Amino acid sequence: MKLLLLNACLLILIEDGEAWGWWSSKVTMTICQNQKLTLHCSGGKVIKVHYANYGRTSYHICPRGTLLTDDCEGHNTKKIVKRKCNGRRRCRLRATNAIYGNPCRGTTKYLEVKFSCVEPRDDDRKRFLKEAEN
Known part of the structure; x- marks a missing residue:
């Protein structure tokens, strides 16, 4: 288990591929190809995704594997992650070609997500009630 205290209003707890947040500022989480993150x-806050990319924009992140390029961005990643996570208290992500496509063949990729925890909107509250019924 890793505990990171970045400043007085930001606390991240990372344990076994899970990120717990008690903050309102933006946080970036990264997982390597074929890994999972929750x-x-x-x-009472919910996830708001600000940025997401499945590909590679740095040789320094997830440096193992085949690194043919650092200029690789998945075009639909943000839309997919927002649909899965926005307005939810929790969401599970997997960094795989099966979900996001293969934007740079032959290169090991990673999923990078920038998000914050925000107060839920009315439609988020309705979703919580509906999910609790099921």
Whole structure:
């Protein structure tokens, strides 16, 4: 388990591929290809995705594997991650070609997500009630 205290209003707890958040500022989480990550917001807050990319924009992140390029971005990644996570208290992500496509063949990729925990909107509250019924 890793505990990171970045400043007085930002606390991240990372354990076994899960990120728990008690913050309102933006946080970037990265997982290497074929890994899983669960994002959580506590205190009644929900996830708001600001950026997401499945590909490679740095040789320094997830440096193992085949690194043919660092100029590779998945075009639909943000839309897919927003649909899966926005307005939810928790969402599970997997960094795989099966979900996001293969934007740079032959290169090991990673999923990078920038998000924050925000107060839910009315339509988010309705979704929570509907999910709780099922």
